[in-house]
Structures are given as C-alpha cells and as structure tokens.
Amino acid sequence: MENKVLKIIKSRVSCRAYNGKKVSLKKALEVAEAGKYAPSGKNRQIANIYVVNSKRYVEKLRTLSLNELNCDCMYGAKTILLVGAPREDAFTDKDCSCILENMFIAAHALKIDSCWINQFDDLFNTKNGLKVKKALGIPEDYKIVGSCILGYAQDEESLKVKDRKEDFIKIL
Numbered sequence: 001m002e003n004k005v006l007k008i009i010k011s012r013v014s015c016r017a018y019n020g021k022k023v024s025l026k027k028a029l030e031v032a033e034a035g036k037y038a039p040s041g042k043n044r045q046i047a048n049i050y051v052v053n054s055k056r057y058v059e060k061l062r063t064l065s066l067n068e069l070n071c072d073c074m075y076g077a078k079t080i081l082l083v084g085a086p087r088e089d090a091f092t093d094k095d096c097s098c099i100l101e102n103m104f105i106a107a108h109a110l111k112i113d114s115c116w117i118n119q120f121d122d123l124f125n126t127k128n129g130l131k132v133k134k135a136l137g138i139p140e141d142y143k144i145v146g147s148c149i150l151g152y153a154q155d156e157e158s159l160k161v162k163d164r165k166e167d168f169i170k171i172l
C-alpha cells in the first residue's frame with residue numbers, strides 16, 4: 001500500500017474554478033501552520049504568511065487584479081495566503097517557495113483545493129496596489145513570491161493530475 005503522505009503529494013492539482021464556499025479560518029490557519037514548518041535557509045525564518053480571510057480584503061485583492069490586469073486572480077476563492085520576505089534577501093525565493101509547497105500539500109490533505117497565484121507582487125508595484133499592500137500591513141520592501149488561494153472546486157471531476165514527462169528523474 002502506498003504511503004499516505006506520498007499519495008497526497010501525488011494527487012494534488014491546481015484548481016482554477018471555485019464554488020464560492022469559504023474555507024473556515026481554522027482550516028486556513030492549519031494550512032498556514034504547515035507553511036510555517038517549511039525549511040528555511042540557515043533557519044533564519046525571514047518570511048511571513050499573510051492569511052487574507054476577510055471579505056473586505058479579499059475583495060480589494062480581486063478588484064486590484066480586475067482593474068490592473070482585467071482578470072480575476074481569485075478564481076472565485078474567498079481566502080488567499082500571501083507569502084513574502086525582504087526582496088533583497090538571497091533566500092527569499094527559496095524560503096517562500098518551500099512554504100508555498102507545504103501549504104498546497106497541507107490544503108490537499110485537508111480536502112481543500114488550492115492554486116499558486118503569481119501576480120500579486122507585480123500588482124503591489126502599481127500605484128493602487130501599493131495602497132492595498134500597505135493596508136494589508138505588508139512591508140514595502142517585501143517581495144510577495146507567490147500566494148496560495150484556498151477554496152472548494154466547482155467541479156471535483158475536472159481536477160485531474162497532469163502527466164509528468166517520462167525523463168523527469170535521472171538515475172546516475
């Protein structure tokens with residue numbers, strides 16, 4: 001029998017259409033807690049996770065993406081976890097990516113659907129975006145490496161694990 005954790009890792013998929021049901025704050029915090037336990041370069045723990053759960057702030061982020069990019073980066077999800085750290089730190093991208101991956105796996109383990117959303121760092125560099133970044137309490141010098149939207153899929157059936165390329169793993 002396959003190990004439970006490996007099964008969860010191998011069945012995770014990105015979800016881009018949510019049914020509008022909100023993930024409870026308790027569950028969102030469980031996901032964030034998994035992110036907190038990711039490894040960090042030299043154990044410096046330079047990153048922060050911003051759990052955006054309130055309707056007011058989620059709407060601000062959605063509106064920002066609609067106004068600046070003409071697309072709804074929330075895909076109907078009502079919770080987003082932004083992950084950032086000081087832009088100039090050499091470990092920022094690596095540390096934040098580890099956090100994000102832990103959170104996608106944890107979400108799936110909790111039967112919550114998720115997706116990496118990449119646009120918020122660029123969005124926060126716009127005039128309107130900077131105001132939203134400030135309102136969320138994110139330091140101006142922070143890079144938002146990525147974010148994790150959380151919710152429940154509109155249609156579970158359409159969530160299929162993608163094939164991986166044959167030669168992904170090289171044995172030497």
Ligand SMILES: Cc1cc2nc3c(=O)[nH]c(=O)nc-3n(C[C@H](O)[C@H](O)[C@H](O)COP(=O)(O)O)c2cc1C
Nearest residue numbers: 012013014015016115116117118119146160161162
């Ligand atoms: C660095 C990175 C950035 C991504 N940015 C986005 C994004 O902005 N929007 C989106 O819908 N998916 C985004 N994704 C999700 C990928 O498109 C997705 O992981 C890929 O298609 C493989 O599908 P899977 O996650 O279902 O295995 C991103 C993934 C990564 C790792």
